[in-house]
Amino acid sequence: MFKVAGYVAFAMLLAGAAFWWITTPERVRENDIAGLAGDAVRGEAAFWAGGCASCHSAPGAEGDERLVLSGGRAFASDFGTFYAPNISPDPVYGIGDWQAADLVNAMRHGTAPGGDHYYPAFPYTSYARASLQDMVDLWAFLQTLPASTVPDTPHEVGFPFSLRRLLGGWKFLFTGPDQVVAGDLPPEAARGRTLAEGLGHCGECHSPRNALGGIDYTRWLAGAPNPSGKGRIPNITPGKLDWSVADLVEYFTSGFTPDYDSAGGEMAEVVQNLAKLPIEDRRAIAAYLKAVPAVE
Amino acid sequence: MKAITKLTLALTLAGGVAGAVSADEAAIKARQGQMKLYAHYLGLLGGMAKGAVPYDADKAGAAAASLAMLTKLDSSRLWPEGSDEMSADGTRALPAMWENGDDVMKKVMALGEAAAGMEMAAGQSLEALQGAMGPLGGACGACHKAYRAPDS
Numbered sequence: 001m002f003k004v005a006g007y008v009a010f011a012m013l014l015a016g017a018a019f020w021w022i023t024t025p026e027r028v029r030e031n032d033i034a035g036l037a038g039d040a041v042r043g044e045a046a047f048w049a050g051g052c053a054s055c056h057s058a059p060g061a062e063g064d065e066r067l068v069l070s071g072g073r074a075f076a077s078d079f080g081t082f083y084a085p086n087i088s089p090d091p092v093y094g095i096g097d098w099q100a101a102d103l104v105n106a107m108r109h110g111t112a113p114g115g116d117h118y119y120p121a122f123p124y125t126s127y128a129r130a131s132l133q134d135m136v137d138l139w140a141f142l143q144t145l146p147a148s149t150v151p152d153t154p155h156e157v158g159f160p161f162s163l164r165r166l167l168g169g170w171k172f173l174f175t176g177p178d179q180v181v182a183g184d185l186p187p188e189a190a191r192g193r194t195l196a197e198g199l200g201h202c203g204e205c206h207s208p209r210n211a212l213g214g215i216d217y218t219r220w221l222a223g224a225p226n227p228s229g230k231g232r233i234p235n236i237t238p239g240k241l242d243w244s245v246a247d248l249v250e251y252f253t254s255g256f257t258p259d260y261d262s263a264g265g266e267m268a269e270v271v272q273n274l275a276k277l278p279i280e281d282r283r284a285i286a287a288y289l290k291a292v293p294a295v296e
Numbered sequence: 297m298k299a300i301t302k303l304t305l306a307l308t309l310a311g312g313v314a315g316a317v318s319a320d321e322a323a324i325k326a327r328q329g330q331m332k333l334y335a336h337y338l339g340l341l342g343g344m345a346k347g348a349v350p351y352d353a354d355k356a357g358a359a360a361a362s363l364a365m366l367t368k369l370d371s372s373r374l375w376p377e378g379s380d381e382m383s384a385d386g387t388r389a390l391p392a393m394w395e396n397g398d399d400v401m402k403k404v405m406a407l408g409e410a411a412a413g414m415e416m417a418a419g420q421s422l423e424a425l426q427g428a429m430g431p432l433g434g435a436c437g438a439c440h441k442a443y444r445a446p447d448s
Contacts, residue, residue: 062438228446230445244348246347250346250429253430254345254429254430254432254433254434255434255436255437256433259335260334260339261335262436264446265441265446268441271433272434272437275434
């Protein structure tokens with residue numbers, strides 16, 4: 001009898017320890033980035049590739065206002081509404097008191113400076129694939145942007161999703177592979193893979209998710225319902241998208257589809273960002289999209 | 297006699313209602329026609345920009361001039377109050393368009409400028425034409441981003 005209770009207690013202890021271990025936020029070690037110097041010019045390219053402004057600028061920001069990362073945009077999801085925080089260099093309302101390592105922890109591990117988990121509405125699942133150099137460069141660029149004193153809006157997330165500790169389990173279960181499209185690709189498509197699977201975080205919207213919000217990597221970029229509840233985000237694998245490389249590059253540059261309609265909604269923001277990348281990078285993303293496995 | 301009056305009244309009412317609907321419908325169809333015309337001329341310019349169609353300065357210039365002309369149509373006739381997606385069928389124009397007249401006008405002006413920029417560039421060289429596609433697409437997208445409902 002006591003023996004059984006002992007086993008049960010031991011099993012519970014083990015489960016508790018496993019839970020604690022699994023849900024403990026991961027952090028980068030300071031000396032992982034010690035040798036890296038941030039370059040703000042390269043950081044600006046990382047900034048546009050990552051689309052930071054699309055979420056972190058004020059709602060409706062246009063032109064240079066998109067460089068003021070005051071936060072405040074709302075993102076509806078099945079789990080609640082998330083509000084993008086202020087990531088401007090203000091030391092009180094923004095992230096002006098961070099170090100480069102804090103940005104690396106945020107992007108690579110989804111871990112906040114205080115040790116909390118971030119919700120994956122912040123696409124660290126993808127950003128984790130960016131290089132440490134990209135992140136350090138991005139940090140250098142972010143510090144050149146204007147400070148904003150707009151306070152953060154708390155997320156509206158119901159129980160149990162409000163328990164951030166559980167996100168450690170989410171990360172454990174749903175952190176994706178280092179490369180989604182694995183194996184050797186020609187150099188241009190490989191560069192596109194780095195951009196599209198990493199900073200570009202295309203898969204965050206264009207891939208379907210399971211009931212707990214984990215990306216379904218077997219249907220990578222095969223389209224998904226729009227989390228806002230209206231419309232669908234299209235399948236951009238060769239199984240559905242028959243645009244030529246030239247069509248894709250034009251779309252990433254001017255937003256014009258092959259029918260000369262223009263990108264709308266969130267994709268219009270994405271195009272604004274992509275248009276600021278060197279044309280070689282837009283070509284690379286187009287080459288990657290041609291190399292992605294076709295899903296019907 | 298009375299029956300005829302009633303019938304006339306009914307027909308008049310029905311006609312009135314039908315008339316009101318079709319005025320908006322006509323405007324919606326007309327502005328979608330304007331969009332199709334934009335796309336038609338852009339098709340040539342974009343085809344050249346992408347290298348799908350050989351560059352021809354005269355044809356490019358003519359297409360760009362037509363495009364610029366299209367931006368000058370009187371918008372008030374195309375976008376009457378009540379022709380938004382909540383009030384009418386067959387349109388994705390958000391009601392917010394009519395609540396933000398100043399912003400819409402700003403975006404319309406920006407489109408005019410981008411089209412004028414293309415008109416200047418298209419006949420000059422392929423590089424100039426390619427350079428003008430971005431601003432033009434940006435001007436189209438600015439309005440679509442803010443004021444067009446998602447395709448469902």
